[in-house]
Amino acid sequence: MKRISVDIGGTFSDCFFVWDDIYVEAKALTTHHNLALGFNEALDLACQRAGVSRNKALHEVDSVRYATTLGTNALIEGKGPKVAALVTHGFEDTIHLSRGRGYGEGLDGTKQGDMADAQRPEPLVPRHLVRSIKERVDSVGEVLVPVMVDDVRKKVRELVDNGAEAIVVALTNATENPAHEQQILEIILEEYPSHQLGAIPVLLSNQVSGRKGEYVRATSTIVDAFLHQTMFHALTQLANNLRNSGYEKPMLVIHNSGGMAQPNSTDALQTIHSGPIAGVGGAEHLSNSTGIGNVVSMDMGGTSFDIGLVPEGGVRHYDFQPTIGRWLVSVPMIHLNTLGAGGGSIASYDRIHNAVQIGPQSAGSDPGPACYDRGGLDVTVTDADLILCYLDPENYANGHIKLNKKRSVHAIEETLCDELDLDVIDVAKVIKRTVDEQMAIGIEKELRSRGGLVEDYTMLAYGGNGPLHACGIAAKAGISKILFPPFASVFSALGAGNMKPLHIHERSAYIVLYEPRERVLYEDYELLNSYIEELEAKGAEDLVRQGYNAEDVKYRLEMDMRYGNQLVTTAVSFEINRVDGVADVLYLIKTFAEIFGQRYGEGTQAPEAGVRVQTLRVASFIEGEVVKFDSIEIGEDRTVPQEVSHRMVHFTDIAEPVQTPVYDESALKHDRVIPGPAIVTTESTTYLVEPGWRLKPTTQGAVWLLKTSKTDAQRTKPNFSRKELEAHDNIAQ
Template sequence: MKRISVDIGGTFTDCFFVWDDIYVDAKALTTHHNLALGFNEALDLACKRAGLDRDTVLSEVDSVRYATTLGTNALIERKGPKVAAIVTHGFEDTIPLSRGRGYGEGLDYTMQQNLPAAERPDPIVPRQLIRSVKERINSAGKIVAPLDPEDVRKTVRELVNEGAEAIVVSLVNATENPVHELAIQEIILDEFPPHELGAIPVLLGHQVSGRKGEYVRSTSTIIDGFLHEIMFHALSQLSNNLRDSGYDKPMLVIHNSGGMAQMNSTDALQTIHSGPIAGVGAAEHLSAETGLGHVISTDMGGTSFDIGLVPEGGVKHYDFLPTIDRWLVSVPMVHLDTLGAGGGSIASYDRIHNSIRIGPESAGSNPGPACYDRGGLRPTVTDADLLLGYLDPENYANGYIKLNPKRSVQAIEDTLCDPLDMDVIDIARVIKDSVDEQMAIGIGKELRVRGYLPEDFTMLAYGGNGPLHACGIARHAGIRRVLAPPFSSVFSACGAGNMKQLHFHERGVHVTFYNATTRTLYDKYDEFNAVVEELEARGREDLVRQGFDGDEVKYRLEVDMRYGNQLLTQAVALDGISRINGVGDVLEIIKTFGDVYSHRFGASSAAPEAGIRCNTIRVASYVDGDVVNFDSLDAGGDRTEPTPVARRNVHFIGHDKALDTPVYDQGALTHEHVIHGPAIVTTENTTFLVEPEWRLEPTRQGAVWFLQD
């Protein structure tokens, strides 16, 4: 196996490089103006560590996989083209009204309750760029009012004259019959041919989401249209860079569904949060291989802190109506909770509470924290970590970045010392403790809302800052076992290397598995099986187009079910069932739904007497591939204390004075050693902070346990 996997984050570009039995990790600063430059720098460093030439590597490597947060950042910053929307006549206000709840989506619970201060997000498509065409298809897919081509041409010309740079088409009931959306696309391409200058990207709602729900399908398509051009140019830039370096295979892009595909089979919407979700995939793989049990994955990088949940058995949680930024969308996405708390998160003065607020604004990679000495003037979490003694100014990121403590002191003095009437070190302590507590609260909320207890979970701490803050987060969260996994500083990139080529296809349906009124079971097996066959055919077509044999494709059938008229639907994976061939299969589906529902909400919450319905059929089509295998996490045997390479005074939370602390290097992280806190271990890509009353126990492959003494 020869593979390059890259996670392009807001601050660092992480590279995980596999060359047969050689595993190498490397990092470089993200170059936002040209992502290829940061990639080349990280890959050059990885090749140097492996003793290989970059041109040789790119000419012989099996695949190059990219995960990126570029789409996320573009959406937050509203950097994109002018998008217009064409809808069915009479539905012009569906998008702006946003079901009446648009003010709250994407906000935390406290802000959702603050109605007097509620503000809707700035629309991606302004009302004046939403136009309608006279047409109508009913819920059964029959044409009620035919489309008028001249009406469409007139509408399209008006939108172009208004400055539209991309057009989204989302018509009522197009998932049941897309003929009108396809006709509009054909008319637009006839008016603005793709081979001529001025061609306009056209995105159709039924192709982006096959589920019922006009509003969420429209917002999904709008975000896809908004990000389409940005992602196309950025990924094409990366692809051309690979071509110039001798790589002649298709570039693979990680999806937020937990899979990946070639660029020509990727929607821009599928790239949102793809980097952190690759880390959740790696956590799932590690848990399955090593028997870790319940796992909470935490990725602390330079910009954000991402939380993923992998319960025992390695089953990820999916969001089938996730919120992206401030918009509800209908795409299957691995569940992820993101907090604005990373190493680059800016610490500012909160006048209302006379305290320090951490994030969500980040210094990113340019200019970066004040200690980077690149023009940053505001204090960050990294500045606090440096002043507390956790970081080596001469050996940060393997000496790639020299840190300037004077800049950190100046940044804190200029912004925080006077209003808080505290000295620099005390403020640094507050910043460190606050960010740890903020992340622990996020973990506790994520677990308890699903009925889990933090003490039953192993916390995976990865990302460039994960091992540095692991003990502090665990202390606040009440977690007793923390694992820094193998290749922890680039664990999300490692996860990208293990992804399968996978596609989800889904369709909204009205299926009543048990009718409570007539007390009958579902018996229209051919209709159900026809939908499954159609979705499997679409998935197979996607993968065959990418060069796979149709016989290699595997399928997983899932359905979204609910009791009676409940609003809440539960996704159910039907292992072992691909078709309904009789009453036995219907009863097995009902039993599976009941087990999943009762496990999540309690045995007494199931209500089959209200009826059992299915509103979505979903098929995951995938092809298995080679994966990076993880060794056992149980080292066994006697351990000894290694010899420190230095000592320095370090400030810890709960201790008024600095403690004389041993400092170790990479050589201390072997399975024969145990390191008792307080201690610091500095490696090429990250720093392990062992707080008092904790100990470090490395394993054979490079994973490291943080355990309470």
């Protein structure tokens, strides 16, 4: 297997390079003005480490995969074209009414409750760019009012004359009968042929979302259209860079559904959060192949902190109607909870609560944290970590970035010391404690809302800053086991390398598998199977169009199910693709009950309320080679390695600095154990082993951090002389 996988984040572009049995990781700063430059730098470094020229690598690799947060950033920044919408007559205000809840979507609970200050986000489609079409299809797909062609031509001309740069067609009940949307597309192409309309996209809502619900389907299509131009130019830029470098195959783009596809089979909406979701995919593969059980993945990069859940067995949590930015959409997307708390997150003063607030603003990579010495003036989490002596100023990002401690000190003194009435060290401790607590709360909330117990989960920590904050986060969340996977600093890129060519198609379907009043089971097998066959045909068409053989396509049937009218809807994956009798119906009900019991506790099932299916989903995919994970078990016969130096380090729960041993990468061998407090510096990241923890590497290259007993923790209390304290370099000066 020869493969290049890249995760382009807000601060770093991570590269995972596979050349037969050689696995290599590399990082470079993200170049936002031209993403190809950062990619080239990371790839050059990876090729150098593998002993392969870039030209040879690009000629021989089987694929190049991209995961990126570019679409996410564009939506947050509001950078996009003028989008216009064509809707059914009488539904002109649906988009802007936003079900009466648009003021709160995308906000946390506190802000949602602030009704007095409630404000709707600026609409992506202004009211003057909405036009209604005289047509109507009923809820079962019957045409009640045909499309009036002249009316369509008139409305389209008005939108183009008003400056529309993208057109969305979102008609009522188009999921049941898309004929009218398709007819309008044909009329637009007749009126404005592609050579005249140029790059202006026309998007049909039934092709973006297969679920019922006019508002969320329209919003999904609008967000897709808003991001279309940005993603088109960015992916074209990356594709041209590959082609100019000798790569002749189509590049592949990671989707937020957990798969990947070529750009010609990718909607812009599918690229949202694709980088972090690639990390969740890697966590799922690691959990299944090593048997470590329930996993909560924690990806702490430079800009954000992403939380994903992988229950034992790898059953994925989907968001049925995720909120992207401030917009509710309908797209099959692996659940991810993103907090604005990364290494580059800005620490500011909250005057109302007299406290430090972390994020969501980030210093990014340019100018970056103050310590990058590139003109940044804002205090970030990385600045606090440097001041607390967790980081080596000369060996950050493998020495590519030299950190300036004086800049960090000056930034904190100018912005936070006077406000909090604390010295520099204490402010840095507050920042560290705050960000750890913020992320621990996010993990606890995520687990409890999804029916999980904190003590049943292993924290899988990765990303450039994950090993630095994992102990603090886990201690506050009540987690006692932390696993840093192999290639932890580029694990999302590694996850992208394991993705399958995959497309997910879904449709709303109201199916009652068990009716409690009549006590009868579902019997219309032919109708249900016809729905499944329809979704499989769409998936096969997508994959065959990209050059795959139809006979190689595999299918996975999933259903969104619930008991009666409960609000809790659970995605359930099945081992059968057809329902041909009572035994199959009972299998569906039994599987749902087992999954529900695992997540919410045995005995919480309520079949007496009925068993209903809300949505049918078929994942169509191609199996391929993946990165292998061997056993990550740990033995007991271990010795403490020889440290390379000592450093006076500040811990949030200890008043005085602690003389802490520092180790290099050679200490991470499977027969070693490193008791806390300790620091292990590698070329790609820094492991902070806080007091009360011990670090145990594995043969595979993974690293365990395990909570020690209280007795062991007592041994980590500071033990040094007054003279040593006086000799300690006072960072605040």
